[in-house]
Amino acid sequence: MDSAHLGRAFHGGEHYENFPVGSWLVPKPMRGPVLALYRFARTGDDIADEGAAPRHERHHGLGMLRAGLESPPQPGLPGEPNPKPPLPPNDARLWRIGQSLGAALNERALSASPAHDLLDAFAQDVDHTPMQSEHDVLDYCARSANPVGRLVLGFAGLPDDPSKHQEMLQASDAICTGLQLANFAQDMGQDQARGRHYAPHAWRSEAQDPDDLVSRMAQWARYHLNAGVALPALIRKSSVVGRWRLAMEIALTIEGGLEVSRRVLADPTRVWHASPRISSVLLPVLLLRAFKRI
Template identity: 35%
Template sequence: MTSPPLAPETEQAYRACLAIASRHYENFPVASWLLPAQLRRPVAAIYAFARRADDIADEGSQSAGERLDALDRVDAALMSAAAGKWPDDPIYVALADAIARYQLPIQPFQDLLLAFRQDVRQTRYRDFGEIMGYCRLSANPVGRLLLHLNAQATPDNLAESDAVCTALQLINFYQDLYSDYVDRGRIYLPQDEMAEYGVDETDIARRRSTSALRRLMHHQYRRADRLLRAGAPLGGRLPGRMGLELRAIIIGGARILYRLQQQRDDLFSRPRLNLRDRLAIVGGACLPRRRS
């Protein structure tokens, strides 16, 4: 069954979302040439929605209460879009079309909003279980929505997608250890493990790459690596360009993690991928290993 064509205002709304995505591209597969062409618009709409909510949680000088009120308004607009009654805003016009056209579940969007509310309220995490709970809200919904867009949201695929998305979120935390602390006052390391390894917040504040911090971080790296490996079979199972995109993302995450593990004198700098890394990503994505 062919989907109905886009109305002019809907096409214009998607273009606005694509423009937002192109300005703020990070580690999200927004409008990538690897994505199937028909999915670039809805992916951009999802990104634009998440970008707006993330900016409310992180940017500007609003108080915590004002940020939470603004996120409540985003939630209300989301529910209106899901019901077919959206505000005059291109993000929600595009999102309403994507939700209806692809029958997207609303829960992943609401989980993202819960994560952004948590960013406003919480800056420390008692143990790794709490961090995993945050990743379930902040990272896993993105992969789940992409699977729904591609009609591949089986239980096994969702579980492996969760592992990949959580691993990528953890890797981002480890790249942004210093900036998260300085710019937002947040530490995404388990407080109990920091105490166990003898790491103090002042080590992060002063960018001290101590031996204790190095041991703690390598413990985190190994855990992220296990999660990434647990979800990696999904990249070989998804067909076509979506599988190619996911394999590139997984291998890219693995190369960044490898570069993090090589850093000894400065645990706070973001690793840069070189030409060899990029060739490994392209080669691994295009020529996935066959599994018996």
């Protein structure tokens, strides 16, 4: 990772992101693993969401990610899939993306369970049924978002062990759930166009206007993000390498989610036409807000 990533702090890979992904703030030892995680999650999300592929092809693609995840390279053995006959090029590409994350986890003796949870959430998206309750939404977030935070903490040297890091893990889960809810709010128009309804059925029954669903989701996102605001300070006070950078990265992520929530609440009708975007011009303001949190 070099200085070119500074201008892409809110962009990951070839996708626009409203939250910092693998940015220059991430401590150097974590950048490779974090980017492997991002590519894995971004690819899985694209398989589930993008294009017009039939469901069986989407599930096959997720299966290739899972196969690679379960096959981290071993010393002295080739790091390429070697089935007979050879895999088609796209399958091999997906396999390698999964293997890259599996290798990062294996090197740090971290469980792959959170990554499998992500794949389960993507599979749920492929077979989507409308959410019936707030519990359903939070259960989805526990698999679609919270594992990302727990893996990032694991890459920082804070493994998923509630007996040692319960306060950090709870704050991380709150932030990740809040980010997922903020995405639901900003992308509600796109999701409904795909036939996906992440607002609970009870909300849809009670809403006087579609904008009410958008506002309620953004408020819910803000609630969860605020529930996790202690995490940057907890990281800064910890003994992990690069704790200041990691604390700032997390604080900036929180600010990105809160800014999205603000924009959605200011004009909920907008999401039916286009998702709000955070310009890199706003980055200095968000950095200042983030610094105050650590």
